[in-house]
Amino acid sequence: MRPAVEAIQLARRFGAVQALAGVDLTVHEGEFFGLLGPNGAGKTTLISILAGLTRPDTGSARILGHDVITDYRAARRALGVVPQELVFDPFFSVRETLRIQAGYFGLRRADDWIDEILAHLDLTSKADANMRSLSGGMKRRVLVGQALVHKPPVIVLDEPTAGVDVELRQSLWGFIRKLNRDGHTIILTTHYLEEAEALCGRIAMLSAGRVVALDTTRNLLSQFAGLTVRLVAGRVPASWQSRVLRADGGVYLLRLDDYADLEALLAALRTEGIAITELALQEADLEQVFLRIMSGARASVTAVPA
Amino acid sequence: MTTFGAGWPTLLHKELLRFWKVAFQTILAPVLTALLYLLIFSHVLESHISVYEGRVAYGAFLVPGLVMMSVLQNSFANSSSSLIQSKITGNLIFVLLPPLSPVDLFIAYVLGAMIRGIAVGLGVLAVTLFFVPSLLYMPHPLWALGFALLGSAILGTLGLIAGIWADKFDQLAAFQNFFIVPLTFLSGVFYSIHSLPRFWQQLSHFNPFFYMIDGFRYGFFGLSDVAPLTSLGIVLTCALALALIALALLQRGWKLRT
Numbered sequence: 394m395r396p397a398v399e400a401i402q403l404a405r406r407f408g409a410v411q412a413l414a415g416v417d418l419t420v421h422e423g424e425f426f427g428l429l430g431p432n433g434a435g436k437t438t439l440i441s442i443l444a445g446l447t448r449p450d451t452g453s454a455r456i457l458g459h460d461v462i463t464d465y466r467a468a469r470r471a472l473g474v475v476p477q478e479l480v481f482d483p484f485f486s487v488r489e490t491l492r493i494q495a496g497y498f499g500l501r502r503a504d505d506w507i508d509e510i511l512a513h514l515d516l517t518s519k520a521d522a523n524m525r526s527l528s529g530g531m532k533r534r535v536l537v538g539q540a541l542v543h544k545p546p547v548i549v550l551d552e553p554t555a556g557v558d559v560e561l562r563q564s565l566w567g568f569i570r571k572l573n574r575d576g577h578t579i580i581l582t583t584h585y586l587e588e589a590e591a592l593c594g595r596i597a598m599l600s601a602g603r604v605v606a607l608d609t610t611r612n613l614l615s616q617f618a619g620l621t622v623r624l625v626a627g628r629v630p631a632s633w634q635s636r637v638l639r640a641d642g643g644v645y646l647l648r649l650d651d652y653a654d655l656e657a658l659l660a661a662l663r664t665e666g667i668a669i670t671e672l673a674l675q676e677a678d679l680e681q682v683f684l685r686i687m688s689g690a691r692a693s694v695t696a697v698p699a
Numbered sequence: 700m701t702t703f704g705a706g707w708p709t710l711l712h713k714e715l716l717r718f719w720k721v722a723f724q725t726i727l728a729p730v731l732t733a734l735l736y737l738l739i740f741s742h743v744l745e746s747h748i749s750v751y752e753g754r755v756a757y758g759a760f761l762v763p764g765l766v767m768m769s770v771l772q773n774s775f776a777n778s779s780s781s782l783i784q785s786k787i788t789g790n791l792i793f794v795l796l797p798p799l800s801p802v803d804l805f806i807a808y809v810l811g812a813m814i815r816g817i818a819v820g821l822g823v824l825a826v827t828l829f830f831v832p833s834l835l836y837m838p839h840p841l842w843a844l845g846f847a848l849l850g851s852a853i854l855g856t857l858g859l860i861a862g863i864w865a866d867k868f869d870q871l872a873a874f875q876n877f878f879i880v881p882l883t884f885l886s887g888v889f890y891s892i893h894s895l896p897r898f899w900q901q902l903s904h905f906n907p908f909f910y911m912i913d914g915f916r917y918g919f920f921g922l923s924d925v926a927p928l929t930s931l932g933i934v935l936t937c938a939l940a941l942a943l944i945a946l947a948l949l950q951r952g953w954k955l956r957t
Contacts, residue, residue: 496710
């Protein structure tokens with residue numbers, strides 16, 4: 394099966410900055426894929442190359458098997474991009490904006506589909522309003538609509554919920570999930586790690602233009618930390634010494650294999666007569682994973698001699 | 700299966716809507732400006748200037764010059780301002796993401812510019828005919844039309860190049876004020892180059908705008924400073940050369956795709 398997106402050894406330098414330093418990445422059809430990384434990690438450069446907005450110095454990229462440079466027409470037809478910047482054309486209404494965008498892709502009489510998009514994005518009542526009069530959140534939704542107007546099988550969203558209020562974020566998530574269920578491949582970059590954790594099946598983490606982690610969200614979460622318990626007590630039962638991740642003056646962080654482990658811990662504490670001052674269960678979240686991978690990546694980058 | 704047609708007709712349509720929605724300033728304003736030139740210059744200069752050895756009244760002589768000047772300036776203004784606005788507001792991305800080829804972009808922007816230029820030119824002609832009705836009799840209307848089309852194509856292409864090149868509005872204004880405006884004013888809009896001193900006459904022959912206006916005027920009077928076929932050849936060459944440059948820039952994605 395041909396992959397939805399394939400990046401092979403992509404590299405791109407802007408002056409002194411190596412924005413991408415040899416990125417290999419494959420996203421399969423139907424995936425909900427997350428692209429994470431701090432500012433300047435190369436996420437937007439990677440997306441720009443996929444979209445044909447930026448040309449790589451070396452390497453190549455394909456959308457559903459179509460090279461983004463040599464077969465750009467087919468590649469761009471297969472791809473819908475929601476750009477990061479909140480841009481719009483002040484000359485036009487919402488409906489005109491969507492019609493024009495459909496026309497650029499050579500689609501005429503797309504009004505039924507446009508009505509559907511407007512309804513899904515809760516913009517029907519604003520269809521004839523000028524773009525200038527919309528709130529930021531509405532403009533963001535129009536951008537999503539513009540990316541969908543040619544029914545692309547692969548959709549890239551570059552930080553779609555940046556600066557968007559909680560309510561809208563939830564409704565956008567719902568809509569993007571639906572698109573994924575309907576068979577669209579989704580690639581999402583985001584700063585909100587909870588967002589990636591909740592939505593993405595697989596995640597690539599970028600740092601300084603390189604992929605530093607690439608795995609399913611579940612594996613990333615379990616590979617690091619997993620379930621932990623924070624215990625404030627006089628001491629730790631002898632049989633649990635090997636599970637101590639951190640000990641700090643009577644505050645211990647213990648690793649659990651699963652929730653059933655908690656019962657064993659409580660039993661051990663009871664048997665040894667240890668009094669508990671405080672006990673809290675903690676689940677690993679992507680933020681912890683992210684921070685650990687990023688600090689590891691930074692250390693290895695600085696270790697390379699200049 | 701969704702079928703895809705060509706994208707450029709929509710881009711052209713968008714370019715037309717863009718100026719049509721503000722037609723008051725994109726069409727009516729330049730018509731008024733040209734009318735003021737006609738009224739003031741013809742009134743002041745009518746008795747002082749003789750053109751084509753007195754065979755054509757100065758007021759009549761001036762009209763085709765003003766029409767062509769309007770065509771040229773507005774063609775340039777359309778493509779250049781559309782591009783710079785899209786670049787500065789960032790919405791050019793909507794044109795760069797779809798599968799529009801360099802030729803698609805070229806056709807849409809240049810045709811849009813030509814239509815705006817010709818629309819303003821027709822407006823100026825319609826209003827000035829009121830004052831110089833004798834112009835209605837044109838010996839070679841097709842020559843006039845040909846030069847108007849070529850002239851607007853050249854300036855539309857220059858506008859496209861300038862719009863791609865400029866990063867800021869003031870750079871574009873500089874291009875217009877230090878390049879386009881001097882070349883149009885020194886091209887014989889207001890005078891026949893035969894009334895110039897020899898040196899300036901010679902220099903005018905290096906100005907491609909001179910041939911556009913001289914050829915256009917030939918359509919109205921059957922009279923010109925140089926043979927119309929020569930002008931046609933020079934103008935056609937300029938149009939083709941600029942088109943090739945613009946297409947090469949679009950192909951490379953110069954200043955558009957990083």
